[in-house]
Amino acid sequence: MIGNSFYDQVYEIARLIPKGRVTTYGAIAKALGAAKSSRMVGTAMIHAHDPRLKVPAHRVVNRNGLLTGKHHYDTPTQMQELLTADGIQVIDDQVQDFEKVYWDPITEL
DNA sequence: GTGTTGACCCCAA
DNA sequence: TTTGGGGCCAACA
Numbered sequence: 001m002i003g004n005s006f007y008d009q010v011y012e013i014a015r016l017i018p019k020g021r022v023t024t025y026g027a028i029a030k031a032l033g034a035a036k037s038s039r040m041v042g043t044a045m046i047h048a049h050d051p052r053l054k055v056p057a058h059r060v061v062n063r064n065g066l067l068t069g070k071h072h073y074d075t076p077t078q079m080q081e082l083l084t085a086d087g088i089q090v091i092d093d094q095v096q097d098f099e100k101v102y103w104d105p106i107t108e109l
Numbered sequence: 110g111t112g113t114t115g116a117c118c119c120c121a122a
Numbered sequence: 123t124t125t126g127g128g129g130c131c132a133a134c135a
Contacts, residue, residue: 025116025117036119037130038130040117043132043133046115079116113133122124
């Protein structure tokens with residue numbers, strides 16, 4: 001059963017994020033035609049914990065490339081380690097070379 | 110049913 | 123640099 005809710009659209013795009021790349025909440029919201037609803041993208045990610053969704057929430061960061069949602073993981077380093085495992089350098093909750101690893105769902109999709 | 114909060118973003122002073 | 127305001131809307135008390 002595939003829903004068409006805003007959340008499901010967010011999850012759909014999040015799954016398309018290539019390994020070793022990241023995107024932002026705002027970019028996803030904008031790609032869905034709801035640029036001002038970027039907040040909802042973040043809220044949706046909280047629900048993304050459900051393993052059935054298979055959403056790589058760790059590849060979604062805020063506009064500054066900062067890991068704002070890391071506190072929602074089991075451990076404060078979980079998100080950072082997942083990104084590092086993807087080949088992304090993360091120092092002090094900040095994605096390094098953010099411009100290079102940034103994946104724009106609008107341009108790339 | 111109302112009020113507050115929040116993994117955000119943009120703009121102004 | 124920090125602070126404040128507006129917008130969006132789901133989840134929660």
